[in-house]
Amino acid sequence: MTEAILIKYALFLCQMTFYIGILRYKLTTMFLKNTVYLSFLVLITVCICACKKAPSYPPEPSIDLKEMKKISYPSLQIDSLLLFVNFKDGNGDLGNETKKDVDFFVKVLRKSNGTFSEITFVPSLNASLPLLSPYNATGPIDGIITYKIEFRKVPNPDLPYSDGDTLKFQVRLKDRANNFSNWIETPEYIVWKDL
Numbered sequence: 001m002t003e004a005i006l007i008k009y010a011l012f013l014c015q016m017t018f019y020i021g022i023l024r025y026k027l028t029t030m031f032l033k034n035t036v037y038l039s040f041l042v043l044i045t046v047c048i049c050a051c052k053k054a055p056s057y058p059p060e061p062s063i064d065l066k067e068m069k070k071i072s073y074p075s076l077q078i079d080s081l082l083l084f085v086n087f088k089d090g091n092g093d094l095g096n097e098t099k100k101d102v103d104f105f106v107k108v109l110r111k112s113n114g115t116f117s118e119i120t121f122v123p124s125l126n127a128s129l130p131l132l133s134p135y136n137a138t139g140p141i142d143g144i145i146t147y148k149i150e151f152r153k154v155p156n157p158d159l160p161y162s163d164g165d166t167l168k169f170q171v172r173l174k175d176r177a178n179n180f181s182n183w184i185e186t187p188e189y190i191v192w193k194d195l
Contacts, residue, residue: 057090057140061173061181066144068186072194077153079192085145085171085184092141093176095129102126103174104147111166111188119160125149129173147171153192165191 066084073080087094096103106125109116133141153163161167167189173181 055088055140055142057088057142059090059175059177060179061087061089061094061175063087063171063173063181063184065171065184065186068189070189070194074195077192077195079151079153079189079195081149081151081169081189083145083147083149083169083171083186085147086142087145087173087181088140088142089132089175090140091175091177092133092137092139094141094173095132096176097131099128099130101128101174103129103176104145105172105174106147106149107170108160109168109170110161111168116168121160125169145173151191153195161191163192167191 064086066086069082071080104127108119108121108125110119169186170183172183
């Protein structure tokens with residue numbers, strides 16, 4: 001009788017081991033399937049979120065003034081104006097490697113009797129932009145150009161402006177295909193007001 005119980009108990013243990021093995025197999029398979037499904041779902045979600053459509057801009061550059069900031073250095077007798085210019089270009093052909101071409105144009109206007117008229121700066125405030133995208137790359141680009149203008153307070157009768165004059169600036173860009181942007185205009189600046 002004891003042998004029969006031992007045999008039944010041994011058979012019971014074998015069946016239990018078999019069922020536990022099947023259960024473990026099913027749990028492992030289910031876990032792997034769920035992991036694969038979850039990983040696939042996460043990958044699809046990341047791909048969808050990462051796909052950002054490139055903006056569409058015209059081939060001619062366009063600009064707008066983000067900000068004009070004045071910084072005065074009274075001890076040095078210098079006013080610095082920083083122009084922050086937002087730009088967009090549809091084919092990304094702004095700037096030059098050699099910096100030989102002028103592609104950032106600045107006009108200076110002085111107020112006289114309530115009317116602004118253009119004055120000539122020597123040397124000119126026009127500048128060359130650095131290469132903003134590689135020559136072989138095409139496609140839309142946008143960003144901010146920071147341009148600095150310094151006014152040193154030194155006695156010089158040849159300057160086209162004097163202490164207390166009101167100036168403003170007009171700016172535009174040109175791309176490598178000779179397309180010009182729109183003109184933008186800054187707020188008024190009073191020369192050496194805070195010095």
